[in-house]
Amino acid sequence: MIKLMVPVPGGFLPSENGLHSLVTTADDLDAACAACERQGLATALRAETTAGHRFAFVDAVADCGHHWEVIEASAALRAYYASLAAAADGWDGREPIRT
Secondary structure, three states: OOOOOOOOOOOOOOOOOOOOOOEEEEEOHHHHHHHHHHOOOOOOEEEEOOOOOOEEEEEHHHHOOEEEEEEEEHHHHHHHHHHHHHHHHHOOOOOOOOO
């Protein structure tokens, strides 16, 4: 999935290469953040959406040139990503907006 972001004052800005973050999922957000911290990568932000989805941004800019966004993978989130994959299946690059 490609997520377009618009920088806002006081928010995380893209790194010099223009890439803001890469996203991965984890079954256990707390364990994933702890594993990153053991590798010397600080958790820059940990939050929860109003729908209850937990996520974190891990600061890997010095090492990788970008942040890692770690999303806790609930059953609902997995179903959502499966629906995105199904919608993209067979797409030939035409008609970028499909319903």
